[in-house]
Amino acid sequence: MPIRASDAERIDNISFFSNAAAPTRERVLSGAFLQRFPANTTLLLEGDPVDFLYVLLEGSVELGAGWKSRDTTLAVLRPVSTFILAAVVLDADALMSAVTLEKSEILMIPGESLRSAMKQDSAFGFAISEELSGCYRGLVRAIKNQKLRDSTERLANYLLTQRVRQGETDTIVLPHEKRILASLLGMTPENLSRAFAKLHAQGVSVEGARVHIEKPAALERLARPSPLIDNHYAQSRNEFGKAFTERQRGTLDRS
Amino acid sequence: MPIRASDAERIDNISFFSNAAAPTRERVLSGAFLQRFPANTTLLLEGDPVDFLYVLLEGSVELGAGWKSRDTTLAVLRPVSTFILAAVVLDADALMSAVTLEKSEILMIPGESLRSAMKQDSAFGFAISEELSGCYRGLVRAIKNQKLRDSTERLANYLLTQRVRQGETDTIVLPHEKRILASLLGMTPENLSRAFAKLHAQGVSVEGARVHIEKPAALERLARPSPLIDNHYAQSRNEFGKAFTERQRGTLDRS
DNA sequence: CGGGAGGTTGACTCACGTCAAAGACTGTGG
DNA sequence: CCACAGTCTTTGACGTGAGTCAACCTCCCG
Numbered sequence: 328m329p330i331r332a333s334d335a336e337r338i339d340n341i342s343f344f345s346n347a348a349a350p351t352r353e354r355v356l357s358g359a360f361l362q363r364f365p366a367n368t369t370l371l372l373e374g375d376p377v378d379f380l381y382v383l384l385e386g387s388v389e390l391g392a393g394w395k396s397r398d399t400t401l402a403v404l405r406p407v408s409t410f411i412l413a414a415v416v417l418d419a420d421a422l423m424s425a426v427t428l429e430k431s432e433i434l435m436i437p438g439e440s441l442r443s444a445m446k447q448d449s450a451f452g453f454a455i456s457e458e459l460s461g462c463y464r465g466l467v468r469a470i471k472n473q474k475l476r477d478s479t480e481r482l483a484n485y486l487l488t489q490r491v492r493q494g495e496t497d498t499i500v501l502p503h504e505k506r507i508l509a510s511l512l513g514m515t516p517e518n519l520s521r522a523f524a525k526l527h528a529q530g531v532s533v534e535g536a537r538v539h540i541e542k543p544a545a546l547e548r549l550a551r552p553s554p555l556i557d558n559h560y561a562q563s564r565n566e567f568g569k570a571f572t573e574r575q576r577g578t579l580d581r582s
Numbered sequence: 583m584p585i586r587a588s589d590a591e592r593i594d595n596i597s598f599f600s601n602a603a604a605p606t607r608e609r610v611l612s613g614a615f616l617q618r619f620p621a622n623t624t625l626l627l628e629g630d631p632v633d634f635l636y637v638l639l640e641g642s643v644e645l646g647a648g649w650k651s652r653d654t655t656l657a658v659l660r661p662v663s664t665f666i667l668a669a670v671v672l673d674a675d676a677l678m679s680a681v682t683l684e685k686s687e688i689l690m691i692p693g694e695s696l697r698s699a700m701k702q703d704s705a706f707g708f709a710i711s712e713e714l715s716g717c718y719r720g721l722v723r724a725i726k727n728q729k730l731r732d733s734t735e736r737l738a739n740y741l742l743t744q745r746v747r748q749g750e751t752d753t754i755v756l757p758h759e760k761r762i763l764a765s766l767l768g769m770t771p772e773n774l775s776r777a778f779a780k781l782h783a784q785g786v787s788v789e790g791a792r793v794h795i796e797k798p799a800a801l802e803r804l805a806r807p808s809p810l811i812d813n814h815y816a817q818s819r820n821e822f823g824k825a826f827t828e829r830q831r832g833t834l835d836r837s
Numbered sequence: 838c839g840g841g842a843g844g845t846t847g848a849c850t851c852a853c854g855t856c857a858a859a860g861a862c863t864g865t866g867g
Numbered sequence: 868c869c870a871c872a873g874t875c876t877t878t879g880a881c882g883t884g885a886g887t888c889a890a891c892c893t894c895c896c897g
Contacts (some may be wrong), residue, residue: 331725371812392722394730395806401725413715413722422722422810450703456700459714460668466721467647467668467677470656473728475649475769477852505877513729515854522876535862551650555677556626562660587893761843775845790894791870834845 337384338434341407343454343469351448359436370425370433377414378420379435383407389507390423400510401469401502403428412459415441428503471556478514482522483550484557485512486531488541491559499541501536590641593689596662612701614691623721625680625688632669634690638662641686644762645678655765656724658683658758669695676709683758689757700772726811737777738805739812740767741786745795746814752798756791 339345344352361384364370369383373392381388390402392409401423404410408445414421415438445452472481485508489499501508502570509519523533531539540546543564594600599607616639625636628647632730636643638661645657645665656678659665669676670693700707727736740763744754756763774794778788784804785796795801807814 357619361605372605392730392810394726394808394811399726399729401722413718416715417719420810422719422726442708446704446708449701449707451698452707452711455712456671458713459711459718460671463668463714463718463721464672464674464677466718466725467656470647470721470728471647471654471677473725474654475647475652479852504875516876517855517878518853521853524877525684540716552753553649555647555675556649576768734884758841770844770886771844772887776885779845 332534337407341409343384343387343451343458346454347444347451348448350473353361353442354447355436355440355444355451356500358440359434362433362435364427364431364433366427366429366431368427368431369483370427371411371421371423372432373421373424375421378438380412380438381410381413381425382434382436383410384434386427386429386433386534387503388431388433389426389428391426391510391525392423397576398510399513400507403442403507409458412455412462413572415446418442428501428507460510465558468556468558474514475556476516478512479525480514481514482519483526483546484542484552486526486561487547487550487552488536490543497541497542498537498539501538592662593637596637596664598770600707601709602699602706603703604704606699609702610695610699610706613695614689617688617690619682619685619688621680621682621684621686621723625682626666628676628679630676632666633693635670635693635696636665636680636693637665637689638665639687639689641682641684641688642685642758643686646682646765647678648815653765654768655762658762658766660757661729664713665757667710667823668716671700671710671714673697681829688791720813721814723811728768730811733767733773734777734780735805736767736769737774738781738784738801739807741781741793741795742798742802742805742807743812743814745798752796753794754790756793778823781787 338356343357347355347384364386366386370388383404385406387406388404388408388410389400390404391398391400393399410425411420411421411423423517441455445455472484476484486499489502490496493499503511505519506516509516512519514522523531523538526546526549529545530543531546532539532541592807593611602610611620619641621641625643626632628673638659640661642661643659643663643665644655645659646653646655666676666678666682668674673693689784700710727739731739741754744757745751758766760774761771764771767774769777778786781801781804784800786799787794787796788800
């Protein structure tokens with residue numbers, strides 16, 4: 328059995344497994360296996376057929392895409408997160424590439440096992456639908472963020488989101504390289520530097536990966552975070568949004 | 583019974599109903615009702631709780647969102663399409679507003695009926711997962727389109743997609759106002775005009791809603807459509823992408 | 838025949854990408 | 868422990884893409 332006992336509990340944390348009936352769990356995991364990858368390993372290239380559902384248990388993974396010599400980062404995942412679920416459900420080709428950013432530990436579940444389990448256990452199938460819905464809504468937020476805000480506003484909101492996730496501290500630590508953060512926020516590294524410079528007026532100062540937020544209120548006045556775009560409440564899990572935390576409701580932002 | 587026989591067949595065309603067991607269909611539709619709306623009717627404001635799954639049977643609907651006095655169009659739907667499915671599955675608030683663009687006919691299915699049917703009929707639940715996956719992948723395409731291409735490239739690819747959908751003709755008809763097309767493509771109306779002007783060099787000429795494509799090859803050389811971004815094969819249904827046509831595979835675009 | 842909305846055009850401004858160079862950081866091998 | 872190479876980051880100068888504002892034009896509807 329390629330799955331160790333120490334991993335079992337982490338697997339329990341995956342939202343859709345905790346709700347599944349024991350025999351379903353059993354069947355899905357029987358064909359699954361755990362794999363370790365070094366940093367900078369390409370797990371999947373966009374356009375590749377997808378045979379497995381991936382579950383990140385340790386490390387971090389970048390989802391990206393390219394076109395005509397341009398490249399962009401669509402998400403950076405941290406444990407515990409699933410990825411390319413939609414492609415697995417449809418048995419289709421990947422629309423995004425996946426690359427490890429650090430040494431990572433990944434559970435790989437054969438697509439066919441997952442699909443047959445969904446068809447057999449409707450509670451499990453419903454849990455997958457919830458997961459998919461959470462991911463979908465995460466993407467809706469991402470598009471709104473991209474189309475409605477300029478780069479400085481995106482950075483400001485990113486910082487506020489990180490602040491919430493890291494416990495309302497006044498000094499946050501950027502979880503990845505600035506180069507990747509820039510790509511995630513849809514700008515160049517040079518422009519990210521300048522965006523940080525602009526936020527100096529709002530009390531933001533940078534020192535390596537450490538970012539000090541002097542005046543959160545001023546930053547918020549500029550950022551205007553909205554519960555309809557920013558998912559502050561998502562655990563540091565899948566950046567695409569999570570079913571669990573979706574029910575939260577904040578105040579409306581628009582006038 | 584508020585659902586007419588003439589509508590029954592159109593409802594059959596919804597992907598996830600055609601696969602559902604008869605009793606499931608029965609149960610889901612029993613609480614549903616058909617509603618007609620005039621043009622420019624707001625069906626849903628972002629932030630609103632969502633009580634129904636909407637199915638557009640006739641007319642067209644714009645999904646949009648706003649922030650800080652800016653607004654953007656996320657999709658324009660044509661029959662037969664569902665919308666806000668993800669919010670219904672999670673029983674969460676809407677992240678997008680929905681407004682009719684023309685007089686429309688919409689089937690409204692109580693969220694609770696849908697969720698309980700999913701939990702009871704696993705084949706139905708799976709079909710919903712397929713639908714959600716298709717929508718998810720449509721959004722991934724939309725983000726890639728937005729982050730990887732400039733406005734002229736987006737327009738060029740939009741035109742080529744329309745050309746395929748309208749039957750490879752050399753004169754296509756824009757399906758909505760240019761103002762809305764601009765917002766959908768992520769630019770201002772002024773800029774859309776200029777983007778059309780730029781494409782004159784590729785043999786594109788505009789006359790009202792009619793667009794003539796003189797040299798498709800030249801336009802394609804500029805647009806470089808990719809099966810990983812542009813879903814040429816989607817019926818004129820849900821712009822967010824469709825499960826059915828997802829399996830198609832084209833040639834890779836990148837070098 | 839007006840009035841109004843949608844569409845186009847031009848001038849201007851600003852946001853953002855590009856290119857180049859210099860500084861900071863990191864990990865490696867001597 | 869230090870030297871060094873390579874990568875990441877920052878800064879400046881510059882060009883281009885795209886939003887804004889205003890004027891004008893056209894079409895449609897009353």
